[in-house]
Amino acid sequence: MRSLNLGQILVIAALIAMLVLAGIGIASVWDATNGVDDAAMDEDGWIALGLGAFVSVVLGCGLMALMFFSSRRGYDEAADPFRKRRPKA
Structure with missing residues (x-):
């Protein structure tokens, strides 16, 4: 297996950090909206969703x-x- 250089390690660490932050944000929004039942859509909302x-x-x-x-x-x-064309089978 090939070893990773410093730049690749930093990119992987940054991507993992962004994934963790996105997960924390999703969890916080989920908890904030949990138990809220007053988000009803009217007729215009259903039409927009369908379209x-x-x-x-x-x-x-x-x-x-x-x-x-x-x-x-x-x-x-x-x-x-200059590339040769492959014959059709």
């Missing part, structure tokens, strides 16, 4: 379709003219 979910699903499906068709038609191939 947001619908737009997210449509956007995700559209981007996946673009990625699929782009890969199928060869648009994702390398632009290097």
Whole structure:
């Protein structure tokens, strides 16, 4: 196994510290809102939630379709003219 240098150790330590701080923040917000039952949504909130979910699903499906068709038609191939093309199986 390769040993880590000082820069890599500092990056890992910073990432772990951010993860711990995010967990502490999430836990504190969870405790602060625990037991609060007066967060009811009205009709406008449900409409916004439904439209947001619908737009997210449509956007995700559209981007996946673009990625699929782009890969199928060869648009994702390398632009290097010296690279040999692989024969299709």
